[in-house]
Amino acid sequence: MTTMTHDNTVVSGSRLGAGLGLAVVSAASFGLSGNLARGLLDAGWSAGAAVAVRVSIATVVLMVPALVLLGGRWHLLRKNLPIMAGFGLVAIAGCQLAYFNAVSHMQVGVALLIEYTAPVAVICWLWLRHGERPSRLTLAGAVLAALGLVLVLDLLSGADLSAVGVFWALGATAGAAVYFVLSASETTGLPPIVLAAGGMTLGALALLVAGAVGIVPMAVSTQPVTYNGTTVAWWLPLLGLGVVTAALAYVTGIAASRRLGSRLASFVALVEVLFALLFAWLLLDEVPHQVQVLGGVLILAGVVVVKLGERRTTVVSAHPAGG
Structure with a gap:
């Protein structure tokens, strides 16, 4: 695993417009995932089954373009198998499984x-593992995010919040942090779509094996799925999860990052939260409390400040991490 690099990409006007459009599509696609999954979970699906089907469908969709981009360079797959395994098992399957369990x-x-x-969490990892000391601006952003998390959890009012849900959400945080770290590696030689397809393949296989041996519950249902009073066939949200919230989301996200650079793309990705809240209102009739909205604003502000602070990060040790 290599140290994350800082992005200084210069973006032309045409690439900027195209990149922003793709980034918004990606954010909207990702933001829909939890809401579609919630309907399936309420209809009797387990989180493991929903993730396994989602990842499997996305694998099928991405496999052909991945093979074309790989161009027969099979040695790259053998060389980067540990990274693809970590990407698929933790950043994709593990993260999605934790997130879907959280939304249940x-x-x-x-x-x-x-x-x-x-x-x-990524900033903390880079500091402890790679010696990238965060700047004061970065630390200030981390404090803002921490305060926002307290408000989102509504800890100050003593609200009854699911401890199990928080546990799974924090697991999704860890999975997302691994995703950011592994995605930042520029030394693998793997095209991004190949990394995504390879990781999804391994993640899907791991989930199916885990389900077969009983480690991960794999409950499925053919009961209709209801979203805010509207009932649809069970296969429709599954198709949406695989094609829209996984395959489309990853491909457009990768294309946006190539046009915008990782720094600007990561800023636009914050729009996912707004889309998720909008879809939760439309599909599930869920509206967060006012204090939670304030906490969400602080979290997003904290992440933005952390990103701004990366420009001032001082590298005190450049030893590569193992594994």
């Missing part, structure tokens, strides 16, 4: 806001 115990928007403290 709490509101979608709250679970996503907790997950979006992941950039702060």
